[in-house]
Amino acid sequence: MKSKWEWLVVAGLLVAWGTAQMTQNIAAEKNEKMLRHVVLFKFKTEVTPAQVQEVADAFAALPKKIDVIKDFEWGTDNSPEGVAAGFTHGFLVTFADEKAREIYLPHPAHEEFKKLVGPRIEKVLVFDYWAKK
Amino acid sequence: MKSKWEWLVVAGLLVAWGTAQMTQNIAAEKNEKMLRHVVLFKFKTEVTPAQVQEVADAFAALPKKIDVIKDFEWGTDNSPEGVAAGFTHGFLVTFADEKAREIYLPHPAHEEFKKLVGPRIEKVLVFDYWAKK
Numbered sequence: 300m301k302s303k304w305e306w307l308v309v310a311g312l313l314v315a316w317g318t319a320q321m322t323q324n325i326a327a328e329k330n331e332k333m334l335r336h337v338v339l340f341k342f343k344t345e346v347t348p349a350q351v352q353e354v355a356d357a358f359a360a361l362p363k364k365i366d367v368i369k370d371f372e373w374g375t376d377n378s379p380e381g382v383a384a385g386f387t388h389g390f391l392v393t394f395a396d397e398k399a400r401e402i403y404l405p406h407p408a409h410e411e412f413k414k415l416v417g418p419r420i421e422k423v424l425v426f427d428y429w430a431k432k
Numbered sequence: 433m434k435s436k437w438e439w440l441v442v443a444g445l446l447v448a449w450g451t452a453q454m455t456q457n458i459a460a461e462k463n464e465k466m467l468r469h470v471v472l473f474k475f476k477t478e479v480t481p482a483q484v485q486e487v488a489d490a491f492a493a494l495p496k497k498i499d500v501i502k503d504f505e506w507g508t509d510n511s512p513e514g515v516a517a518g519f520t521h522g523f524l525v526t527f528a529d530e531k532a533r534e535i536y537l538p539h540p541a542h543e544e545f546k547k548l549v550g551p552r553i554e555k556v557l558v559f560d561y562w563a564k565k
Contacts, residue, residue: 335507337470337522339559359565374468374561380537383559384517389470391524391563404512424557426472426516428507430524432492 334394339386339424346419354416358390364408367399368392467527472519472557479552487549491523497541500532501525
């Protein structure tokens with residue numbers, strides 16, 4: 300059997316290890332460089348909700364096909380400010396660097412996606428930036 | 433002195449704890465709901481680089497003044513696609529929910545910022561969305 304003190308040392312080590320892991324994760328998240336790729340779509344009026352959904356689903360399927368996509372999220376505009384310029388669907392793609400974007404842009408899966416979306420949209424806006432705090 | 437087996441149990445516990453912490457952090461990050469607030473500016477041609485920088489700095493100072501801003505980042509457009517509609521500066525503000533946005537929008541510090549930026553921009557685009565994967 301261990302003494303009370305031995306157990307205290309073990310417990311202390313466990314807490315220290317857990318804290319170190321958490322701190323490391325937070326630090327890694329904060330210092331990571333991210334190249335953000337914002338894409339906004341305004342669909343043509345004749346495009347059906349099902350066709351819109353098909354585009355969103357096809358975009359959301361790209362991270363599984365193109366491994367340089369580091370992070371991906373999307374959503375529909377719900378700003379109460381009324382200055383979204385008619386854009387209804389927004390996508391935020393994250394790359395590690397410009398090299399990753401160079402692989403993404405002409406990637407066959409991306410080209411195939413563009414063929415699907417192109418005829419359905421009235422306009423697109425693409426804005427990329429290195430994320431600074 | 434502990435036996436070899438006792439040390440092995442302690443080491444095993446440490447590894448298990450560390451792994452559990454990491455998994456928990458990753459899960460927390462992935463399941464967190466985020467209301468994203470994308471803001472793009474195109475500045476008037478007569479606005480000087482120093483005045484542009486002043487606007488970016490003033491926006492970047494808002495998270496310290498408005499505590500419902502959960503995350504903030506910004507950057508200048510570097511997309512090679514040429515469909516940024518003239519927008520040069522992009523900001524990504526993250527809120528926990530709509531209530532936080534309701535506090536942010538009419539917040540005195542935000543109103544003061546809008547007074548600074550308003551006369552300097554040719555156009556603004558605001559697109560908000562609940563981030564889905």
